[in-house]
Amino acid sequence: MANAAGLVAGYALDSLLGDPRRWHPVAGFGRAAGALERRVYRPDRVAGAAFTALAVAVPVLVGAAATVGTRHRPVARAVLVAATTWTVLGGRTLRHEAKVMGRALRGGDVPAARRRLGHLCGRDPSMLDEPELARATVESVAENTSDAVVAPLLWGAVAGLPGLLGYRAANTLDAMVGHRSPRYARFGTASARLDDLLNLVPSRLTGLLTVAVAPTAHGDRGRAWRVWLRDRDDHPSPNAGQCEAAMAGALGVRLGGRNVYFGRSEVRPYLGDGPRPEARHLKRAARISGAVGLAALGLAAAYPVTVGRLVAGTTSDAGKSVLTAGICRWLHRRGVKVAPFKAQNMSNNSAVVVGPDGRGGEIGRAQAMQAAACGVDPDLRFNPVLLKPGSDRSSQVVLLGEAVDTVTAGNYHALRPRLAEAAFAALAELREAYEVVVCEGAGSPAEINLRAGDYVNMGLARHAGLPTIVVGDIDRGGVFASMFGTVALLDPADQALVAGFVINKFRGDLGLLRPGLDMLAQVTGRPTYGVLPWHLDLWLDAEDSLAYGRVLGRPAAPHGTDWLDVAVVRLPRISNATDVEALATEPGVRVRLTVEPAELAAADLVVLPGSKSTVADLTWLRETGLADAVAAHAAAGKPLLGICGGFQMLGRAVHDEVESRAGSVAGLGLLPVEVTFAARKTVRQAAGTAAADPGVPVRGYEIHHGHVSSADPGLPPLLAYADGTGEGAVRGAVCGTHWHGAFESDAFRRRFLTEAARLAGRTGFRVAPNTSFAAARERSLDLLGDLVEEHLDTAALWRLIESGPPAGLPFVPPGAPR
The missing domain is CATH 3.40.50.880 (Class I glutamine amidotransferase (GATase) domain)
Structure with missing residues (x-):
């Protein structure tokens, strides 16, 4: 959420203020890169690649260091992202230049327009007339809407500060050395290719958004779509044609033709079917550019809410609730807006939550604890279905906080579709409201007799596309067999979501466990993301009373x-x-x-x-x-x-x-x-x-x-x-x-x-005069976060959150019985 807030604030600063008037960081980077280029220049691709790698790596590392330094300070993170976004965007300046060009051409001042064109592109304006000056402006606005607005926002959403700084560094290097002049024909190849790679997705997104917003400038969305589909790949650039074809269709003009640069000329294919652009089209192009920027900002700010993950277990009480809480606290410390979710819990330990109607409702106590780990108030949607056993054969059903029925194993199936629908809807709402939702399974996902109607374990993972981690309690014995068996009893589609394992409650020398972890990876094709140690101080907020020992906690000496x-x-x-x-x-x-x-x-x-x-x-x-x-x-x-x-x-x-x-x-x-x-x-x-x-x-x-x-x-x-x-x-x-x-x-x-x-x-x-239960609970949650950070591969966990289940996970036979 800090990242999204920073992107929005930075976009607002750019819209209000434009580029910084003095001490522009991008200009400073350009001067530093120019000095480096003069020192390392040789007319070959190897020297150019080394120059590009070093010049881009430094800003990326600066961004990574700032990200680490603000992981527990979301306000500071948001401020840094806002300031960086402001300096790397160029939307207001781009629109301003287009409008200035339009005014000059409408007033018949072609010499002034020629002088101004250098603010937008590197073409030789000396021989250009009004239509050609207008065409150069429209093409520059179209391409730079991607380069200066959409691409920075996209990379900022995906990779935060390193993404913002790295992209702007690569794009600046392309402008400096990526063109085909005699000096940079070979030296600039790496910079040009890197910029092409980083703009593959943003340019296509820009094209699609241009089509979508065409009516804001009295354009025809259908025509823009047809021209974009037909002409986008005709341009020699892998990216520029995506933006220019969509803009040509949106404005109803024809772009392309002969472009003259200082010392060389190129003939570009025609894009679009209409007349050549005129001065009147420039204001419309600027309006489309602004609308595309706003749409891209909305997507960038919403990007983090699409992720989630399921923590499943080999058995009940394997450590799912604890691991979920630990992951939630780790993410909360990073400044991520995170929420827990358990579609269905079976427990008589519950907490009271005030619902949207002001009335109290029940959720599982574990989800209330996990909410505390996230730093948020408990929400009925965190545990939409709670089953409270009243006997060995019947349970009270609590749906979104309210007791609605009492069921037995025999008639539960009749109510299950209604419960599943409510659970899926609750998860969908949470994924819109939070950057990450960490989902906890129930029991074991390998309960093959219950898979057909499952909406809690792999049924939930399949529905929402959740990467799944299986946690096993080594204290119970047989952890490797239970982990292998859990995967091997799932059907291929379920197995494709199981990314790896976590072992809980380990005591002893980790070196003795390592061969078993290696063999588990060998037979399943999946890694173990870490081994959590058994810890005496983890006993608060137990899922049920059977999790307690005979004596609760570790009694301290009497006062x-x-x-x-x-x-x-x-x-x-x-x-x-x-x-x-x-x-x-x-x-x-x-x-x-x-x-x-x-x-x-x-x-x-x-x-x-x-x-x-x-x-x-x-x-x-x-x-x-x-x-x-x-x-x-x-x-x-x-x-x-x-x-x-x-x-x-x-x-x-x-x-x-x-x-x-x-x-x-x-x-x-x-x-x-x-x-x-x-x-x-x-x-x-x-x-x-x-x-x-x-x-x-x-x-x-x-x-x-x-x-x-x-x-x-x-x-x-x-x-x-x-x-x-x-x-x-x-x-x-x-x-x-x-x-x-x-x-x-x-x-x-x-x-x-x-x-x-x-x-x-x-x-x-x-x-004792100063015992604080709230502080004790916070220490317990912090301990969980510490254990996750110290003993799990958090970089791999973050990749799961961002990218979903790894591709190509092998099938482990025999699979679910048919």
Whole structure:
């Protein structure tokens, strides 16, 4: 986005100011190149090639250094691109010269027009009459619209600062030494050929745009198209004919004929069918040139939004979410406007996003984390389809943030076309709004039983033409077999998009792994873009609770003399387990997920987290003996917290005709509240304070069907909304809330832990005064970006982003079964 903004600003500066009046950098480059030419000149092609290579390489390297120096400073990058674009463009000056020539010829001042022609081209004007002066002007405007406007914008869009500087250097050298004079007939060959090469695409684009904008100057688009198709290849130049033929057709004139230069003459084929140009045509030619420039600017500014990439995995939890976040952070650091995308996620860990209608909606927690890596606010389009499992056989379907249905494996196929359409539309919108969209797959792309209706893995890649990277978790074992097998089970069209591999969670000597990487490349024809090491500090924002170890994170030494042990019950259908991650960032707080009653008995604080199936998980608590352990913990006067579904379980009764349809079910009876489920789910962000201390701010979010339908009079709330309404409940050491994410508010977390330690008798526990959860999350995201930069071939990744899947990737048999 910084590059696009700079191109637009630079174009605006050129349109307003024209060429710099003094100290023009291009003139300075010309003087330096002239001095170099005098030192290295020999009348042969080798000397000319060396001169061209050196004279172009220096500006390209300067541009590359400036790009690296501003990779974390998008504003500085935009300013540099704007200044460079202004100095290399010549659109205003070109149009001005055409208008000056037109005024001179309309006024009959042929001598003045002859004197002015040298500003546009190198022809000998001494014998030219009005029509020939007008023809020279039109031809120069047509060709230089490509050279001075379209080509710099195109190369600036594709290659940024190096592209702008390199192109202008090559084009200047062509003007200096690329002509067929006796001195430069051989020495200038390399410069002329390089300029021809760099203008192959811009000149043809200029021709097409000239045809498209012909009506802006009262031209005939159909005639311009016919003349361009017929005459464009008749010109001896590989590029000039593209621009001149289109201009001749747009103006309805005939170009070409005898051109006299100083000391030589050339006869050019005729282009177009009309009369010779006249003074009246010059203003129209200038108008067409300006319209072509604006159209080229629009294409250049939009160019980066067409790219994307899919990160697929050999299995679930192979590291797709982490790698996607790391790539997003790496691109964000480079000043790229980047967004994450996952067409369909299956997870009970979700985040609340405010939709365009102002209402809250859900997306996968991983996509919210990836949005943070991109430096953007979460968007419902980042995860258009979210499946929230309520049992082993059914899932709630959340489409663009809103729960729309509950499906089983048997009837999911009926809804799938609607979901795919929404996912494809969301991706298309994101690709219009962002420079790069990094797409994450789901599960494995080699799930051959699901390929027919796939819109998440290779189905998405095929639909959008995405180059695909397969990531494998070496910690699970068998990584080479799984990577080879993933590719070998895809059909040829899918395989053509799989560009290579990334290995995740490697521990040990990389030298021992190298032979395996070489053999993988040999049997698949695809490289491994890098090996990410296993890292202790990558544990925040896990995709699901099964990704956690027994103890969350790496507990830091206590700030006081006592530790505080927190036991979180790992419910079968646990949701938003990330709520307790903020507790684990505090020094001296040891958080573990458990299913053991004995561990609850030993804990200082017990947490019942959220659940996608409150009644089913409440039944499970009773069947496993954990309900008794929770009750015993509360009876001992030690702190107990319920979050969302966990809060509902702590009440006297749950009345559920919506989620489980079990009717009225007895709760654990530890809080004097009853909960009734409503058909419409509450999904919203929340803000307020700690109810007992209005000076402590709290932010969070709510995702629940259940509502407190009755409570004992005078029961204190745990939290308070901004309007003073209470939320949650507190009785003694037992408390509960529907708010997720409350512990990410640093002051509230410290207050809660201090009170929990007091209730647990941990008199030596002290909260650290400066722990910031937001800073901890940023450090984690920066670590991901660091690992990508240090351990992956980022130059190769950038080529994938810019150019798409490599051509000629080999087919790995046997392919998908028929």
